[in-house]
Amino acid sequence: MTDGLRFPELCVPAVGRQPALILRPWRAADIPALAAEMSREYPTAGMWSRPGERPVRTALPGGAERRAGPADERDAARWLASQDRGWRDGDRLSFAVLEADDVGGCVLAGNAGLKNREETGRIGERETAEIGYWTAVAARGRGIAPAAVRAVTDWVFDSFAGASLRQIMLVHDVGNPASCRVAEKAGYPFRELSPANPPHWFTDGHIHMRLRG
Numbered sequence: 001m002t003d004g005l006r007f008p009e010l011c012v013p014a015v016g017r018q019p020a021l022i023l024r025p026w027r028a029a030d031i032p033a034l035a036a037e038m039s040r041e042y043p044t045a046g047m048w049s050r051p052g053e054r055p056v057r058t059a060l061p062g063g064a065e066r067r068a069g070p071a072d073e074r075d076a077a078r079w080l081a082s083q084d085r086g087w088r089d090g091d092r093l094s095f096a097v098l099e100a101d102d103v104g105g106c107v108l109a110g111n112a113g114l115k116n117r118e119e120t121g122r123i124g125e126r127e128t129a130e131i132g133y134w135t136a137v138a139a140r141g142r143g144i145a146p147a148a149v150r151a152v153t154d155w156v157f158d159s160f161a162g163a164s165l166r167q168i169m170l171v172h173d174v175g176n177p178a179s180c181r182v183a184e185k186a187g188y189p190f191r192e193l194s195p196a197n198p199p200h201w202f203t204d205g206h207i208h209m210r211l212r213g
Helices: 028-040 073-089 144-159 177-185
Strands: 010-012 021-025 057-059 065-067 092-100 106-116 128-135 167-173 190-194 205-211
Touching (some): 073 092, 092 144, 167 177
Antiparallel strands (some): 092 106
């Protein structure tokens, strides 16, 4: 199912403060920029494709573990291999979000990715998918995250138009108002509260939902 989608490239034009963006599957050439970003801040949600591909763990109170992002270039390479497998198997589709610079190159601005809510099966085989994202520290506050989320959402609804997919969720912690704003700007209205459910997730969350059509 993903054979024809293996290397999509989404172009988002500049609007106001939001710069022009390119979204495409991650490449080995992205490893240094990814590792550098992880050294600045450590995104912990939605990074790895499968439990067996998640080598980095952070201990939480009570002995639980939270899966985290790559800590160095070696972990970054493992993470990229995980994303390659996700595209190959069709169960997680992650895009590097790149900002065009002034000399014709690109700068890493973040990540946006899709998985099935049940974390099983290929995208399009389930009724509900879930979108996640993170934004590079230097890229925040310029509308990049909502633009990337909108672009990936439009792409997946268009690319899987004949599939079972009917809706996409965006979930974030209650204590993260910035993500609430991203969801609203990306066309994901608030749907309902998601109560904490340890050990799967430890805090209350907001569920935002966008429907096909």
